[in-house]
Amino acid sequence: MAKEQVNKMKKIIKYLISLAKPILITSNLIVFTAFTVTGFIMYKIGSKQIGLVLFVAAFLYILFNKVESMDRRIKALEG
Numbered sequence: 001m002a003k004e005q006v007n008k009m010k011k012i013i014k015y016l017i018s019l020a021k022p023i024l025i026t027s028n029l030i031v032f033t034a035f036t037v038t039g040f041i042m043y044k045i046g047s048k049q050i051g052l053v054l055f056v057a058a059f060l061y062i063l064f065n066k067v068e069s070m071d072r073r074i075k076a077l078e079g
Contacts (some may be wrong), residue, residue: 028065032058 035058043051 028062032062035061 015056033053035054039051039054039058042054
């Protein structure tokens with residue numbers, strides 16, 4: 001009985017995560033695009049250091065987001 005409930009809860013959680021994925025991907029893409037476009041504009045205007053910092057920030061944002069999501073998945077599998 002308890003095992004069936006756990007399996008049902010796992011299916012529900014997987015379904016909810018599958019619904020939330022497009023929203024998370026879209027928000028990450030918006031942040032990444034904002035950083036890169038702003039960095040490109042700053043670089044072209046003449047603030048090369050600020051532009052490069054924004055480029056690096058955009059890629060670090062995506063990198064840390066991937067690491068954080070992997071960490072959440074590992075914790076979900078463990079517990």
